[in-house]
Amino acid sequence: MKRRYFIGIDVHCQFCEIAALNNAGEVVGRHRCSTSITALAEVLKSIPRPCSIVIEEGPMAGWLWRNLHSQVDGMSVSEPRRNRLIAKDGDKDDDLDAEKLALLFRGGFIKEVHQVASLEQAVFKQQVALYHHRVRQRVREAHRLTHLFRQHGIIIRERAYVSKEDRPALLERLPAGALLRELVKSSWVSYDALVEQEDRSRKRLAQVAQKIETIQRFAELPGISWVRAATLYAYLDTPWRFRSKEALWKYLGIGLERRHSGTGPEHLGVPRRKHSLLKSTILGAALSAVAHKENPFADLYRRWLAQGLASKLARRNVARRLAATLWGLWKNSSAYQPEWVGGAAAAKAAAKVSR
Numbered sequence: 001m002k003r004r005y006f007i008g009i010d011v012h013c014q015f016c017e018i019a020a021l022n023n024a025g026e027v028v029g030r031h032r033c034s035t036s037i038t039a040l041a042e043v044l045k046s047i048p049r050p051c052s053i054v055i056e057e058g059p060m061a062g063w064l065w066r067n068l069h070s071q072v073d074g075m076s077v078s079e080p081r082r083n084r085l086i087a088k089d090g091d092k093d094d095d096l097d098a099e100k101l102a103l104l105f106r107g108g109f110i111k112e113v114h115q116v117a118s119l120e121q122a123v124f125k126q127q128v129a130l131y132h133h134r135v136r137q138r139v140r141e142a143h144r145l146t147h148l149f150r151q152h153g154i155i156i157r158e159r160a161y162v163s164k165e166d167r168p169a170l171l172e173r174l175p176a177g178a179l180l181r182e183l184v185k186s187s188w189v190s191y192d193a194l195v196e197q198e199d200r201s202r203k204r205l206a207q208v209a210q211k212i213e214t215i216q217r218f219a220e221l222p223g224i225s226w227v228r229a230a231t232l233y234a235y236l237d238t239p240w241r242f243r244s245k246e247a248l249w250k251y252l253g254i255g256l257e258r259r260h261s262g263t264g265p266e267h268l269g270v271p272r273r274k275h276s277l278l279k280s281t282i283l284g285a286a287l288s289a290v291a292h293k294e295n296p297f298a299d300l301y302r303r304w305l306a307q308g309l310a311s312k313l314a315r316r317n318v319a320r321r322l323a324a325t326l327w328g329l330w331k332n333s334s335a336y337q338p339e340w341v342g343g344a345a346a347a348k349a350a351a352k353v354s355r
């Protein structure tokens with residue numbers, strides 16, 4: 001058997017613990033170095049080839065993968081939730097973590113996490129993530145304001161104070177007292193600042209997204225806005241990471257997975273673990289496509305309803321069809337063609353999910 005080395009790296013902000021194993025699972029070397037590309041590259045040079053690295057997914061995983069994967073014969077970033085053995089078995093320290101990570105890698109027990117290959121794509125993904133962070137901040141502040149009014153018996157939603165002209169009337173509904181009204185006014189200042197930040201972030205994202213050819217093709221689909229197209233493009237990264245449209249659907253959280261134990265009944269349902277942002281993005285796109293009505297996806301939705309399918313399942317079917325269409329034009333570098341949607345494939349999909 002050809003000798004091969006498996007290297008587990010336990011990454012920390014200031015230092016890394018490294019354990020190298022041979023084919024037999026024996027530790028042939030331990031190292032500690034600073035968390036820098038230069039220091040890690042020096043350690044890797046001291047380990048015979050061929051060798052492969054495994055690290056766990058974390059804030060620095062992408063940076064390490066982009067800079068180190070070309071210096072070894074293979075590099076994997078593993079999902080931490082699949083590595084509970086590291087935390088639960090035996091003593092817990094960094095040397096053992098690196099060794100057990102290498103053992104799991106050697107045995108083929110890790111679940112690999114996809115990494116963005118280029119720095120440009122990684123930065124674009126960070127820009128998309130920043131926009132969604134701004135949205136969450138604005139929503140959080142709106143919920144806090146709405147709750148503040150509710151504590152005084154005033155039941156409103158965010159749209160009641162989006163316009164500054166509507167705010168004086170809301171203040172008059174509050175109990176008398178300057179302190180409470182000043183508190184609300186101060187909260188509105190924070191809310192307005194967050195709305196402005198979200199608006200600027202959305203405009204910058206749209207400007208960058210409109211220059212990317214793939215996103216331009218995505219945006220041609222009904223229900224896919226520039227922000228949704230950019231989100232799908234940034235987080236999916238490449239169509240080739242999915243072996244089938246069913247695998248894509250599962251990753252988006254709109255696919256089906258089977259659960260079965262012993263002689264019990266088989267359960268078919270949507271995945272419990274999913275990418276929440278991508279799921280809300282594709283389902284939101286499906287809802288928008290159905291609402292616009294004049295497009296093939298809305299026609300499919302009405303057809304599924306007429307066949308007796310529940311509206312929730314019909315919308316999920318539309319989301320699947322949107323995702324499959326997007327995946328196909330991405331792989332083929334082609335433009336959206338409305339005639340691609342519908343036909344026998346739609347009837348087959350409806351029959352599958354209605355079981």
